[in-house]
Amino acid sequence: MPRMRMNQAIAQAIADEMRSDPTVVVFGEDVAEAGGPFKTTDGLLIEFGPNRVRDTPISEMGFLGAAVGAAATGLRPVVEIMFIEFLGVALDQLVTQGSKFRYLSAGKVTVPMTIRASVGAGLGFAAQHSQTLESWMLASPGLKVASASGAENAYGLLRSAIQDEDPVVFLEPRRLYAVRGDVKVGSNAAIPLGQARIVRSGEDVTIVAFGSTVRVAVDAAEQAEFSAEIIDLQTLVPWDRQAVLESVARTKRLVIVEENPYSFGWGTEIATKVASELFGDLEAPVLRVTTPDVPVPFGKALEERFLPSTSYLLAQTRYLLETGTLPRPWWEGGPT
């Protein structure tokens, strides 16, 4: 298995899809000549030429709408939203147009497009370039949402996203672009959307993570005196209910760790489902480990405090296991 950075895994996944399918095209801001601000499209222009790899103006509504139209008429566009925040000016084309075409055409028009976007904090980009924002997409039927949690699954998930017949929002945690991992490549390496991955087996507690928090959870499990099972959801829409329910049915305790404000994050959906289905089997309340309900702060020390860290996840989970009750979050004086 080749070892590479996450941004290289992404570039290779796109290149391999472009080699196998001549209808795959790539466009976005600075994706062609510059190879992408995060180098996620490096080399594509040279190999595939300016007809299939294009720089766009700073005009997300325009090029996301063009992706919808291109996908509806025979191309398979992969577009880059440099920072997920920039999707805000183009959201209509995703949640109201592209994701409704199949429904509003009785299945006659499909939109096989992939929207790649960098997400998350940790690089000192402050409040307007550090959010995750996937909750914008979760209650809009007709699309899928997946996230890489490192180089290891970025390649396989992105290949599936590009091959998918529906609009897929593919999230890439910014702070992991430069992190290396062993990557399985090739046409058999595609990872199906909608399937979670058990990263590590355990018995005492199930920790559900997504995107940037998977690494946090794995590091915590490696340091813990208890045995934690780590599930990487990989896809949020649709999320793998079966994998989570089966795991929690065994461990009887659930911790959800997400890089999201505490209120209304995707973890609330998972907590509700598990608490409802496994009510009576649980030996502790469902714990959510999140960021506080505040904008992402700028300074390094504040940003580190803001993000759910390995030590914070450990302290919170330990409290849950030892007392059988819910710890308060750090901003309410809980264990850190």
Next chain:
Amino acid sequence: MGLPIPVKVKKRSRVGIAAALEPNDPVTCTYRGHGLALALGLTIESVLGEIMGRVSGSVGGMGGSMHLCEPSVGLLPTFAIVGAGIPVAAGAGLTAQVLGTGQVAAAVFGDGASNIGAFHEGVNLAAIWKLPVVFICENNQYGEYSRIDKTTPIENIADRAVSFGIPGRIVDGQDVDAVIEAVSQAAARARSGAGPTLLELKTYRYAGHSRGDAAPYRPEGELEQWLQRDPIDQYRERLIQKGLIDFKGAQKLEESVANRVEEAVGTVLRHQQPGPQAMFRNILADETGRR
């Protein structure tokens, strides 16, 4: 039934648009797309069935009046958000350019759409990439309840083409032949690789914005003035003058159309509405929607 949009509002210029395009040219159109859908080749039953929410409608009765679609004649899902179809048409033009299909995409939208970002971003993208697209603005003088001079600081929307470095042209939207000529010329230009054109069809909205709007804001006499230049009346006269049809023949033709519509209403009324299972279909490819 959602938001019933008066269909007699401005459909006549649509015959001209459809006549000037090739059968497989993709078209994006607004929620007021009934006339264009018919002109492109949808059956009366398919349009009426959709308006009335019947399974025989073009999207099985799941869209309603604002949502028609028939890709076999080029009609992409019609757009109920003002301006949204403009960048989508640019994307359809991108497909034609990348795959070399020779198609031209057409975006049909109203004057109100020329003030929304999607218009400027979509036309700009088509202009810099020289995409084969014809942008057709039907300026019917009103955006919802507001007259155009209250919302738009220039008289001619065609003038906005200058800022994208593309041709802009004002067309008499009440004259079917003028529309055919203008759209044909813009489509030929696009097909040749010279890029997009912005056409402004000057026309008029005969009714209010929607069923609940009696259009009391309209200056007295304005409607009557436009009615004197009604495109169907003008075209009838032209055909008679050219000797292609006589007055009686025209009358007979109009009667037969009215009868055909009447017959379709009867047919569609007998068609069923979709059952509750229908709402779970066509959301995602695997037919199950969300798991």
